[in-house]
Amino acid sequence: MQTTHSNKFFTQAQEVMVGGVNSPVRSFNGVGGHPLVMKYGRGAKLFDYDNNAFTDYCLSWGASILGHAHRHVVLAAKKAVEKGASFGTTTAAEIDIAKHIVKCVPSMDLIRFVNSGTEATMSAIRLARGFTKREMLVKFDGCYHGHFDDLLTKAGSGVAQLKESSSLGIPKTHIENTLSLPYNNIAMLEKTLTQYKDKIACVIIEPVAGNMGVVPATVDFLKALKELTKKHNMVLIFDEIMTGFRFSAGCFQSEVNIIPDMTCLGKIIGGGFPIGAYGGRKDIMRHLAPLGGVYQAGTFSGSPVVMKAGLAALRVLTQDFYRTLNSKCETFAASANRYFEENDIAVHLSRYKSMMSIRFRREQVLDYEDALQAAGGDRYGRLFHHLLKAGIYWPPADLEAFFVSGMHTKADLRTLLDELKKFFKP
Numbered sequence: 001m002q003t004t005h006s007n008k009f010f011t012q013a014q015e016v017m018v019g020g021v022n023s024p025v026r027s028f029n030g031v032g033g034h035p036l037v038m039k040y041g042r043g044a045k046l047f048d049y050d051n052n053a054f055t056d057y058c059l060s061w062g063a064s065i066l067g068h069a070h071r072h073v074v075l076a077a078k079k080a081v082e083k084g085a086s087f088g089t090t091t092a093a094e095i096d097i098a099k100h101i102v103k104c105v106p107s108m109d110l111i112r113f114v115n116s117g118t119e120a121t122m123s124a125i126r127l128a129r130g131f132t133k134r135e136m137l138v139k140f141d142g143c144y145h146g147h148f149d150d151l152l153t154k155a156g157s158g159v160a161q162l163k164e165s166s167s168l169g170i171p172k173t174h175i176e177n178t179l180s181l182p183y184n185n186i187a188m189l190e191k192t193l194t195q196y197k198d199k200i201a202c203v204i205i206e207p208v209a210g211n212m213g214v215v216p217a218t219v220d221f222l223k224a225l226k227e228l229t230k231k232h233n234m235v236l237i238f239d240e241i242m243t244g245f246r247f248s249a250g251c252f253q254s255e256v257n258i259i260p261d262m263t264c265l266g267k268i269i270g271g272g273f274p275i276g277a278y279g280g281r282k283d284i285m286r287h288l289a290p291l292g293g294v295y296q297a298g299t300f301s302g303s304p305v306v307m308k309a310g311l312a313a314l315r316v317l318t319q320d321f322y323r324t325l326n327s328k329c330e331t332f333a334a335s336a337n338r339y340f341e342e343n344d345i346a347v348h349l350s351r352y353k354s355m356m357s358i359r360f361r362r363e364q365v366l367d368y369e370d371a372l373q374a375a376g377g378d379r380y381g382r383l384f385h386h387l388l389k390a391g392i393y394w395p396p397a398d399l400e401a402f403f404v405s406g407m408h409t410k411a412d413l414r415t416l417l418d419e420l421k422k423f424f425k426p
Contacts, residue, residue, distance in 0.1 A: 001389055005049035009037040030397040031381040041068025044407040046393055054393035055412050057402040062242050063267035066313055067407030073271040076312035080305040093307035100314055104249045107263045111279035112288060113302045117241040117266035118146025120276035123296045124262050128202035128235035130294035131287045136196055138203040140183040142212035142368030145204055145239050149174040183367040184217060186224045193228045202235040207252045210242040210401040212371035213357030214350045222258045241266035245314060247353045248322050271313035273306040321406055326353045329404050332413040336420060343426045354404045371399060383423055390419045
């Protein structure tokens with residue numbers, strides 16, 4: 001595979017951008033080699049500057065459920081930008097997408113748009129603290145909620161290889177009120193929430209973790225979490241930035257009928273543009289400025305271009321869309337796991353509908369420690385480059401999920417399966 005132009009561009013990038021990237025996980029440090037520099041995307045494909053084509057399973061880290069440059073999204077963005085990119089005022093576009101999301105997501109009575117997932121989780125936690133007048137927060141090992149100081153501890157994925165459990169530059173005062181518990185462990189959850197019942201403001205969780213590979217929370221664990229937070233008057237926050245609108249219009253919470261007090265969204269709701277959002281019960285959200293004393297603001301929040309593009313994307317996501325997408329993924333994953341089992345290969349695909357990850361062991365992964373034990377290390381790097389040479393782009397990090405879009409065909413998935421069989425051939 002020719003990468004002359006990518007290598008040239010990446011050399012230039014390293015001269016002006018830290019590490020040549022604007023997000024660490026893009027750096028290929030986890031898989032070796034130099035990152036490719038992409039020129040454009042169309043449907044399920046990415047194209048680099050050497051005119052190599054790749055079937056994309058990274059999909060802007062899950063955001064591009066419609067693939068790249070979907071015609072409805074492109075048209076909506078073009079029409080919007082021709083009228084001005086940002087006004088710093090309320091627009092009808094904000095109201096339209098807010099109505100759509102609030103109607104779909106059970107936990108959201110009121111919503112506030114921001115510009116990233118990190119901003120959404122940071123703001124939701126501040127609001128929960130202001131609402132409860134408490135300071136402590138609980139998260140779970142392996143769940144990543146953005147690079148907000150109070151949350152960057154045992155966060156999985158891009159920070160998993162750091163020497164410390166959080167980033168340098170974070171004072172101890174920022175994480176002394178953060179408790180990170182093992183995922184799917186009801187006993188530890190009950191013990192901790194009971195012990196600190198008068199101090200914990202909120203509990204935040206990815207109900208399907210995606211940054212330690214795909215690990216769904218068990219229904220029993222989520223039920224216990226809901227019951228305990230309600231009992232102790234803590235705010236339960238679902239981080240559905242990755243899962244929101246990926247499986248169904250009502251998000252993961254509607255599928256398990258466990259409704260949090262607040263929800264954070266991002267990725268898919270922007271149609272490929274930068275976005276974040278958080279919302280929840282009216283009595284909580286009304287503590288947010290300008291109605292209440294919890295402050296949060298943003299110059300570009302609710303940009304009409306993003307709002308129009310996001311709503312155009314959400315309107316494509318019908319029940320038929322989800323049924324077709326989830327069915328394709330179920331067939332693919334079942335075929336792959338059957339191959340691994342029949343050939344006595346100590347590998348499996350973990351999956352929740354159109355989110356998947358590869359595990360280098362047979363046993364199920366239930367938490368972060370399991371995920372680390374099931375990591376592939378150098379073997380994942382070799383798999384990544386095997387797929388890359390075959391024209392398949394996977395996330396360049398062992399603990400990331402890969403995604404399928406509505407534009408991926410059954411033939412695309414058969415090709416991926418064939419390449420996995422070649423790599424893992426006994």
